[in-house]
Amino acid sequence: MSQTPETLAGMMLEAARKAGAEAADALVVSGTSVSIEVRERKLEQAERSEGVDLGLRVLIGQRQANVSISDTRPESIATMAERAVAMAKEAPEDAYVGLAAANEIAQNPDSAALQLCDPTAEPAPDALQADALAAEAAAMAVDGVTQVQSSTGAYSRTTVHLAATNGFSSGYDRTSRAIYTTAIAGTGEAMERDYDGDSRIFQDDLRTATDIGTEAGMRAIERLNARRPETGAFPVLFDERISSSLIGHLLAAANGAMVARGSSWLRDKQGAQVLPETLSLIEDPLRPRVSGSRPFDAEGLATAKRAVVDKGVLTGWTLDLANARKLGMASTANAARGVSSPPSPSSWNVALTQGTQSRDALIRDMGCGLLVTSLIGSTINPTTGDYSRGAAGFWIENGEIAYPVNECTIAGNLHDMLRSIVPANDARSYLSRVVPSLLVEGMTLAGS
Structure with missing residues (x-):
């Protein structure tokens, strides 16, 4: 056999x-x-x-x-x-x-429609190395870059099959092609680093190695001569590269396992406003060529598009079967699992309503504040929503980027932060989490 x-x-x-x-x-x-x-x-x-x-x-x-x-x-x-x-x-x-x-259980799930697997042959190691070398060379060509910490080309192909005694049996293949580069600018104690990368299901969709290396180098030199920002209350703009972390905190709090344990800061917020009324958060696990897509969940239920937040209002929880039963609700077909663990709830692809303004327009309107491009460490209280993280980015003065900053802490409470966010219009549509840059009107900054 x-x-x-x-x-x-x-x-x-x-x-x-x-x-x-x-x-x-x-x-x-x-x-x-x-x-x-x-x-x-x-x-x-x-x-x-x-x-x-x-x-x-x-x-x-x-x-x-x-x-x-x-x-x-x-x-x-x-x-x-x-x-x-x-x-x-x-x-x-x-x-x-x-x-x-x-x-x-899902009946005849159509994984082919989701285009989760690139039929192109696996790239030869030489091709992956060529991409890594090209990205490294592009980063080094940026004036001010002194070294490249690492440059990587990668490929994977995975086959998943789930079967159960209730009659369910189905599977799918998934591929991934990626390039990542981390560049370092400056010397000695003044060194700064930053990165860029791309990961796609289809190799033809991947950004070029030269583009990735150049962007990593530019980001690194932009961080040179960083200083600490002022201490006080200021608007904070979360760059699109890291803004999805804010939505990630909301998704974690809406996870049915957290809610069933009574340990989520959203535990009493079903049907309540958690985002501005102009914003919705839509989960869609059926988007073609997107890494978070899947035709069925880890319990064999058919996945489907749903609103996690509808016009600012939290509609319910992210549920697998067990936690749905605990809460007297129906599963949202969000079970995930590995081979060594039972199912638990997890989120798939999500997209936040985009705004009408560009990131640059939001920066102009900020006046004075912080543009965050990277986050360091995390102190998030899952029960109260208290938020505190190390951050680095750029200080905004008179609506313009003035200088790079690091070694600062931003703090607030997720209840207040999320209800006041203002989105830009710069989200990348091919990501699993489509979230634009997000402006939070007032946060506490601890700098100099």
Whole structure:
């Protein structure tokens, strides 16, 4: 018998039944990845990995256990199933665990429509190295760049197959092609670094290595001669490169697992305003050629477009089956899992309503404040929403960029920050999180 991901999943389910499981699901993840890193025009590191990982979740009554292995021999799969059943018998009962009902699972999911896999052949290592070298050369060609910390070309292809005793069985392939470069400007204690990179499903969509290297170099030299900003209350503009982190905090707080534990700062905010009424946050896992897309979730439910926030109002929670049952709600088909863990809620592609002004226009309107281009560390209280992070970027004076800044801290509370955000119109539509630069009208800055 050919050991395809589908047949391996079937073997696990059959072994689980023979071992005494009442229900089970099986996840197979196989793939190849290649990464080539260069430094000073020489090969620094080359990595290639290939593997198959198997994950089996078994249920006996309201008890469950999860076991994973990377050995595809039939006898190993049988031992895996026996071990999982033995573990499940000793596990505590959980009233909320269980597979999806047969009428809940996705019917004939169309992964091809999502264009998750580039049919182009895997690039040769020489091609990846050529990209890394070209990006490095472009960064070094920027006046003021003294070295390139690293420049990498990478490729991966992954196959995922999920099957369960409720009748679900489907899978898809996913590819990724990437180039990343980190440039350093200046010397001694005055050195500054910055980066650029791109990752796409289709190789033809990837930005050029020269563009990426040049941008990394320009960003590095722009940070030279940085100083600390003033201390006080100022408007803060989160650059598009890092603005999605703010939306990430909202998504984390709307995660059903956090809400079910009562530990989310949004726990009482369903149906309440959490963003300006002109803004919506739309999740769409069915966008073609986007890394966060998928035709079904980790429990076999069909994914679908939904509004997380509709005209500023939080519509509900991000849910898998177990947390939906805890909260007396329906799953939003947002279950995610690895081979060694049971499902838990996760967000897919999201897009925030874009504004009508450019980033430059927002800078002009700021007067005096901080443009943040990188964030360092994190102190976020998930229960209260208190926010404090190290930041670097540029000081805005009289509506213009005056000088680079670093070694400062920005602080506020996510409740207030998110309700006052003003978006620019510069979001990149091909990202999984389409979020423009975001202006927060008032935050506390600790600088000099």
